[in-house]
Amino acid sequence: MKTATIVGAGLAGSLWAVYLAKAGYNVTIFERRSDIRLAEIQAGKSINLALSHRGWEALRAVGVDHHVNELAIPMTGRIMHSATGELTAQPYGQEGQAIYSVSRGGLNAKMMDVAEKEFGATINYNMQCTGGNLEEGIVYLTNKLTGEHSEHQSDLVFGCDGAYSALRYKAFQKLDRFNYSQEFVEDGYKEFLIPANADGSYKLDKNALHIWPRGRFMLIALANEDGSFTCTLFMPFEGDENAFDKINTKAEIEAFFETRFPDFYEMCPNVVEQWGTHPLSSLAIMRCYPWTSGKAALMGDAAHATVPFYGQGMNASLEDCHTMGKLMEEHDHDWEAIFKAYQADRKPNGDAVQELSKHNYLVMRDFVADPQFLLQKKFENRIQELYPEKYIALYSMVSFSSIPYAEAWKKGQEQDVYMKDLMQQHDIESLMKEGKVDDLIHRIFKDKLVSN
Ligand SMILES: Cc1cc2nc3c(=O)[nH]c(=O)nc-3n(C[C@H](O)[C@H](O)[C@H](O)COP(=O)(O)OP(=O)(O)OC[C@H]3O[C@@H](n4cnc5c(N)ncnc54)[C@H](O)[C@@H]3O)c2cc1C
Known part of the structure; x- marks a missing residue:
């Protein structure tokens, strides 16, 4: 039986494990984190994501979409909140079309369960990839609990270790003629939680993506299953007025929300506390090429990380799995041919999803109002x-x-x-x-x- 190693048990890694295991490969995953199914989701890192057609198609192709159905809340359109609290609804598509709010942690945990229990993949936790030999199919690892170093060899290696991929930095970037660029946008993001009402009901329409567009900055909210909403404030790190570096004291935080997002402020009474405890994170676009070398390939954010404004990063990552899966069949497991076709097909689409994300940032920020x-x-x-x-x-x-x-x-x-x-x-x-x-x-x- 052919062996495959996947670095990273995130959204792409855990789904790709299902594709490979289903096709008869012996799959081993190395994941830097401890098992998220046992850990509490970190405060302010409870991201929920918009899952749309491409993501669903990738799940459906290996028959695991029904596991995700139960986690997904349909959103049929956007609801814009004006500075004076008026709401304007705008459908996303035609009657019956929706994108879906899913918890990132929930979806990831579910896919890890499926990969392990239904398809027999092995996930090793607290194992950080520190490099690799792409020609030989070797990944170098450090056990984060014991500090012990080891290596693991297999027929194929897949770098699904996200935007800051170690396989990319420590192995692909050592290749001659490997192109790489990263571009941080001026904006950062911070998350807030609108709690459910006392009876567990939602404070806003759960079947919409809520946007508070304010020109150079904006707030969005997606529903969680428990009646709460995860909200994300996107705003420049530095600036004259509406910028993270200008909002520091309790009075400044309160004044900011009370004047810019009055209806949100009413629904989120402990926003000052959340501001202090939730991290401020940055956003970047990473481009690179080639995506394959020797026995290894990059997939998902490791190959094409983007800013989240089209809600397509995960969908594109899951679509990578779908495409690679189809090519695996088409080329009858001839990996030289599969890798060649994969990067020829996916690189232009990775570039395009990055352009689309940048474009939609302007749309959401400046045009939806x-x-x-x-x-x-x-x-x-x-x-x-x-x-x-x-x-x-x-x-x-x-x-x-x-x-x-x-x-x-x-x-x-x-x-x-x-x-x-x-x-x-x-x-x-x-x-x-x-x-x-x-x-x-x-x-x-x-x-x-x-x-x-
Ligand atoms: C604020 C925000 C909102 C977003 N909203 C959306 C959205 O609405 N819709 C959408 O489609 N996308 C969205 N995205 C993008 C989406 O989160 C990513 O595109 C997606 O998570 C990529 O999946 P991945 O598996 O490639 O990477 P990840 O999900 O990042 O998984 C990488 C995995 O690799 C592990 N890892 C990292 N380094 C190592 C190492 N050295 N060794 C071993 N393991 C390692 C990590 O712990 C992790 O488990 C959003 C992103 C952000 C930041």
Whole structure:
């Protein structure tokens, strides 16, 4: 039986273990942390993630999606909270389409359970990878509890050890002609928890992603299963006023939330305490190439870490597993061919997901409260409703389809130009008010052969 080593039992590592074990490999995982299923989730690190179509497809392909169903809360749209507390709802897609809020820890624990118990993978905890020999399929390890050093050899090695991957730093980066760059964005993030009501009910609509867009900074909230919401404040580290370095005292923290996010402030009475105890974290985009060498490959954030503004980092990582799994069958376990095809297919998509994430940062920050932007989205939604086979909006291509990210990003940019042009030529707002916008859409799209 062929042997495979996976470094990192995170979201990509634990799912990839399932793919490999299902295909008959003997899988060993080395994970730096202790078993998260036994540890308390660290305060302020209770992230929940938006799981969408690509992630579901990757889970479904190996028949483990039903395990995740029970953890997932559907979100059918965004709800924007204005500075004066008014709410505006905007659907994400068509009737019945949703993205899903899932707890990162919960999903990871579940996938680790499945990999171990259902598929026989072995997970070794407190084992930190410190390097590797990619040609020989060796990973170097340090036991974090005993300090003991060891090495482990196998037929294949997969670096699923996240944005700060040790396999990438300590092995891939030693290769000749290996390209690498990292780009920290100016913003950091801090998490807060809106508790459930006393009776366990939610303080906000749980089936929406809540956004408080404030120009250069924003707050978002996703529902947890227990009636609470995990909220994330994204804001520059340094700045004139609305910046983490300008908010330090109890009075400054209270004034910040009371004036910028009054409805949130009411729902989160101990925000000062949370500010003090929850960490401030940074965000970066990591690019590198090649993603494979010898017997080893990088997957997930280790290959293409991105900023979280499209909610696609995990989805892209799970899609890496899906693609590698398909290639494994297509090339009948010829790993030289699989690795070649994997990086040729996934690198442009990794680049595109990074571009999309940067783009959506601006959308969420600056445009979701812009009436012209909202009008364009409404118009696009209506076109998509009437001519779904001819027009798919960018958000739908990314979140509700498997169209490769690179294709979606390219098409999305073209569509944006086209839409802006249409909106200049026609008074869409008046047509909508008069109920005549469908006539215009039919005139344009009825005889159109392909989507624009
Ligand atoms: C604030 C925030 C919000 C996000 N929201 C979303 C979202 O809504 N939707 C979405 O799709 N994505 C989101 N993401 C991105 C998502 O979290 C990542 O893309 C995803 O976790 C990547 O999975 P991974 O398995 O590659 O890496 P990770 O999940 O980071 O797992 C890496 C694993 O490797 C282990 N490890 C690290 N170093 C070593 C080592 N040296 N030796 C052994 N083990 C090691 C780690 O302990 C960890 O278990 C968000 C990210 C952030 C920061």
